């Protein structure tokens with residue numbers, strides 16, 4: 001099995017079809033060189049040497065969170081239709097809800113759930129393979145709904161030697177009785193600026209870095225709007241800071257509601273969409 005690579009002119013239909021089939025897809029040249037160098041310039045100094053606690057067994061991985069507070073270049077990633085529209089197609093599926101004698105259709109919104117720059121340093125070992133939807137204790141009945149569409153943008157080249165994300169193709173189709181096996185995991189190999197898009201039910205993990213340079217990847221997730229965010233965006237980017245952001249990014253960070261009424265704030269007796277807090 002191999003991961004399929006599509007070019008940047010692929011259609012959303014093609015991206016969704018490959019993700020539905022394999023659980024993930026690589027998009028070549030997902031961001032341009034100006035965005036890539038902007039991300040590096042804004043984020044790398046802040047990553048400093050944020051290393052994980054060596055007592056956990058993974059001491060050579062550095063992580064920086066709160067990406068939307070640190071750089072506007074991240075907006076370009078989440079606005080790219082090959083990511084955002086593909087995520088909407090996979091996640092925002094309408095369902096019928098009943099209210100008394102009436103039924104109506106509602107589709108969930110999407111929101112940003114987790115944002116991290118991840119540096120896998122030389123000598124780091126492989127991360128245990130996992131599903132990222134583990135955070136919600138998500139179950140996987142056949143044909144069941146997805147909770148997350150994640151992206152990993154290569155900030156350095158990703159290779160089999162430097163820890164390019166290990167992915168188990170088609171493992172998104174497996175039930176909950178089956179665990180991951182490392183012999184089926186394939187390293188994501190892509191040049192800096194390319195991106196892996198995968199769903200929350202696909203088994204994956206950071207790889208081993210046997211080279212002498214860090215592997216740098218920027219990851220973020222678009223999740224169902226009715227789930228709790230893995231990275232608490234309201235505390236990471238509180239109201240006063242969020243006011244300065246573009247409106248589409250404010251809404252994606254969670255300053256919005258999810259039909260039929262989740263996430264409201266009460267203002268003068270009226271149950272109001274949380275975005276109103278950032279207006280006027």
Ligand SMILES: O=C(O)CCC(=O)C(=O)O
Pocket residue numbers: 118120127132152163164165166204205206207217
């Ligand atoms: O760094 C990577 O390639 C993957 C990291 C990952 O899967 C995680 O931290 O959940």
Ligand SMILES: [Fe+2]
Pocket residue numbers: 130131132204205
């Ligand atoms: Fe993960």
